[in-house]
Amino acid sequence: MPSYNPPLRDMQFLMHEVFKVTDVYQAMPQHAEVDADTINAVLEEAGKFAANVTFPLNISGDEEGCHLDKTTHEVTTPKGYKEAYAQFVEGGWPALSCDTKYGGQGLPFVVNSALYEMLNSANQAWTMYPGLSHGAYEALHAHGSPELQAKYLPKLTSGEWTGTMCLTEPHCGTDLGLLRSKAEPQADGSYKITGNKIFISAGEHDFTSNIVHLVLARLPDAPAGSKGISLFVVPKYLVNADGSLGERNGIYCGGLEHKMGIKSNATAQIVMEDAVGELVGQPNKGLQAMFVMMNAARLGVGNQSLGLTEVAFQNALAYAKDRLQMRSLSGTKAKDKPADPIIVHPDVRRMLLTAKAYAEGGRALSTFCALLIDQELNHPDEKVRSDSADLVALLTPIVKAFLTDNGWIATTQSQQVFGGHGFIKEWGMEQYVRDNRINMIYEGTNGVQALDLLGRKVLGNQGASLKKFGKLIAKLVEEEGVNEKMSEFITPVAMLGEQMTKFTTEIGFKGMQNPDEVGAASVDYLRVAGHLVFGYLFARMAQVSLRAIADGNTDPFYVAKLQVARFYFAKLFPETATLMRTARAGGKTLMDSDAALA
Incomplete structure (x- = not known):
């Protein structure tokens, strides 16, 4: 059976030593009184909830699944989930970072992000039920009328709905421009909505008395394509x-x-038959x-794979320390045992360190983005808000795609550490691999994220972000x-x-001649950009660790942090050289392939 220990020390290291979030919050009246003790206390209780309440339900929930009564259209979730x-x-967790105006606690998004990482490690499928509410909350908070906000936000904030x-x-x-769901205006100002939706996570369940669906549909006179989409709230x-x-x-x-x-998690096929809805925002401006x-969900998806990466690593590490297999290549290490634990083998360490890195x-990266969001929403300086928003926009596709791709690498390699036992259900590793696989697909596949990064977020503003x-x-x-x-x-x-400037310019120039060149390079480009961001963050973590050691701190945590950083730069970061070469290879071998793909 797997186990999980919330990584509180690493979270505190990032928040208090690397990013010094409470210093940043001093400039924001909304968060100026948030101190390290408050953050640590919240994280500790969040970790207990994740480890003691939702984690024990992960395997049993996977085995039981959800059940639909086709007569009543009601869904029953696994035992213990409700x-x-x-x-x-009851613990107030849904309201953690929500607006106090609607009953929220108003804590920084950084804290909420850490909460959800731990919940995702413990039980991703369960976490998606409350997690999906955040996208609906954010959309209504940003674009809902005062009447809609008063009607729905307090209940979404509390978790009652x-x-x-x-x-x-x-x-x-x-390609949402192709959607067909229809919205017919009614005399009372509401709309009757008809259509079908699929892949709706947490679309039906027995947790709450009401579910607030945010639905995209077309008005009768809507223009074709994405310019004719409207958004409706349909309870x-x-x-x-x-x-x-x-x-x-x-x-x-x-x-x-x-x-x-x-x-x-109840991934539902949703049917709407003259469902009553209310318009959110302006017609055709959905x-x-x-x-x-979508952006809230994309950051959340990256967080899901981060959670699975952490829990998969923890269990692979524990197994590698315990499992005896062969002798070390450099000589016996466990002389009192018939074989050495597999953690002595270089390739096992490579897999473990990959997952840990x-x-x-x-x-x-998740903490950095959360802090940027706090600044974007709450900082009194307009330039800080603007710069933070630009960086979040740039980093969002990287969070979604790079973290989920890495999560797939990490969970499969952690599974590999277990050998044959990793393929057996009772150890839990195969579930982490299965659960993680969806994260690379939904909220826009990783290929779509790569196009968004290179086409919109980089070339679209001439590299300003x-x-x-x-x-x-x-x-x-x-x-x-x-x-x-x-x-x-x-x-x-x-x-x-320095290389990124020339690399980006080359791809941009080729893309002006032939747009397929951007599509051919984009996936490799995103991964290069991901390593650039990771490299910067590992350098900052190394900086703090070196200073702590120089100041006489003997906590082995800092030594470990430097060892992981050295591994990352030696074994993972050099992937960028290959990726830039394959990106520069262009699109000809992809597009000149009609015979091969006939």
């Missing part, structure tokens, strides 16, 4: 003027998807509100460029930063 959610609500995102239809996935039960629940709405679960992983949901780098990130690297180089102990961490990042 009760765990009640504890979650949950929310979903109803975007995908059977004939179209990411499972209609809401009366006094806030009580009214009659059942015409939206229901017509079926549950049979899936490779996340089996205990894309703007949709991207609020991707967990620590991913946690640093990328240059802002480059300034962070330049500042670190200026601080530590003459420090010999930092050279092994700084030099590779500085070199890649």
